[in-house]
Amino acid sequence: MFHVVVVSWSLGQSQSGDSNPQSEYIMDDESQHILKYLTEIEVAAEDVLSDKQQMVDLDVKRHRNREALSALRDVSQQSEGKVKVCFGNMFIKLPKATTKNMIQKDQEQLDREISDLRKRLKAKVNHLNDLQGKPELTGYNLSPLTSDEIKAIHSLLKR
């Protein structure tokens, strides 16, 4: 892809050496076209990267919630009525059951968001590959077998 850009750029430059206004117009058109093409790829790539970053951020949150849930479980053995929960820079005393409920709801929401992101990311990576002229990945669009089916042909897969 880079190769193509270099060739077309030198083409454009050699034409700009002419004083003919028409050729300058052609150069402009051509470089504009390349610029548009590169921008398009850059935008698509940035989109993929930012989605990936967001997935990491969501996973960080998910794990923190998980840690909180297990901490709550430990505390519940001491059977206190309320726990202190940190919101921003403020601690609020809340009943344990409410806190647990809240975190679990948050967790479900996070799971949904992550799987949503993954689904969209696939289409985006495909789009990026398409722009760069790379071939589509084999079997990319397949939906996975269920775990029972995988187990049935397990010995084939693990050769």
Next chain:
Amino acid sequence: MAAQMAATKVPEVRDITRIERIGAHSHIRGLGLDDALEPRQVSQGMVGQLASRRAAGLILEMIKDGHIAGRAVLIAGQPGTGKTAIAMGIAQSLGQDTPFTAIAGSEIFSLEMSKTEALSQAFRKAIGVRIKEETEIIEGEVVEIQIDRPATGTGAKVGKLTLKTTEMETIYDLGSKMIESLSKERVQAGDVITIDKATGKITKLGRSFTRARDYDAMGAQTQFVQCPEGELQKRKEVVHTVSLHEIDVINSRTQGFLALFSGDTGEIKSEVREQINAKVSEWREEGKAEIIPGVLFIDEVHMLDIECFSFLNRALESDLSPVLIMATNRGITRIRGTNYQSPHGIPIDMLDRLLIIATSPYTEKETRQILKIRCEEEDVELSEEAHTVLTRIGLETSLRYAIQLISTAGLVCRKRRGTEVQVEDIKRVYSLFLDESRSSQYMKEYQDSFLFNETQGTQMETS
């Protein structure tokens, strides 16, 4: 670049290293065509046969696109004109993902299996099914493992496992089962591990580079890996390609799982095949599987008899059918199992379905070129005169005979501690080993002194 960043989403491709001995066609790397499918005179081990290579290239493209399934191709030509070479070239250019099965026509005649069973197995070996496995895994570097043993010595152990990636870190509470499998795998701080979320199976990937200096004494098998990137909990997708025959074997109940390794699979019941077909087409409708029609190559196809041909006729009609490539060196001859004559020994109704590619004898220049390629392949140095002599021999007797002389002359040359094969070496092996025409000449002259001679015997009946 960004696509590489999304590497966790990219399906993995298993790679298989191929180790091959120097065989008759080991110099073939492909069909030797350029991007516009125009054949190059000498390329990828192929020489000459421009028209047939171009034809094979067209068929190859159609196979790759998956456009032709259930079609058949016949490569016909005199012995030693590169029929098998073209089939090998097709196999090499198809790549590893497309199944290619090669059998010889006489291979299907066996006492343990009916002819049609052997053919159906060959057919189903040539059809690939692409499926995807998806697992949710936790992948990270172990920062710390802390296991608390109860003071009494008995009772459940509890513990904590700290895992990190380059971007995050978290603590897991461990139950007694996890502790057990962690200690079974001998996981310590600094190891990079994956945990399968569904089954809880732990796999050690290696030691982290950052911990490389922790010990001076390292086992040779210790592998160092980078600390994983991105999120801890990942989804891993692996795409597998299996052949229909492999699935058949696994599901053939009387045989069980071991059959795949013993090699002798016996006959597979047609009900099993039907079940597999139904399951696979169900998967295909649900978007869970892709069918890859591969290539079945039958060499010496004139060895098949009339029953096999009628079976092939029917099998090609099936919607799960590979591309069939056949090769023969016969002219008009009897169809095996009948008294009828037919071109190539193939029934007319079968011939009618075939795309026929013809190969023609090699010219002197091409013969010279092929001998040169074979010399390189067999690591034998040939002097210019010896090369010319060998080319003459190749033209007058047969190309195969000339190729045989390369390695034998190479041996003679090494015996006399020479570095380059000279004309004398060629002469010596030429006198030692008879070619086909000299051998039959010898037979004619001394026929009376051999046992069981029949004067005026008939020509070999091959059909």
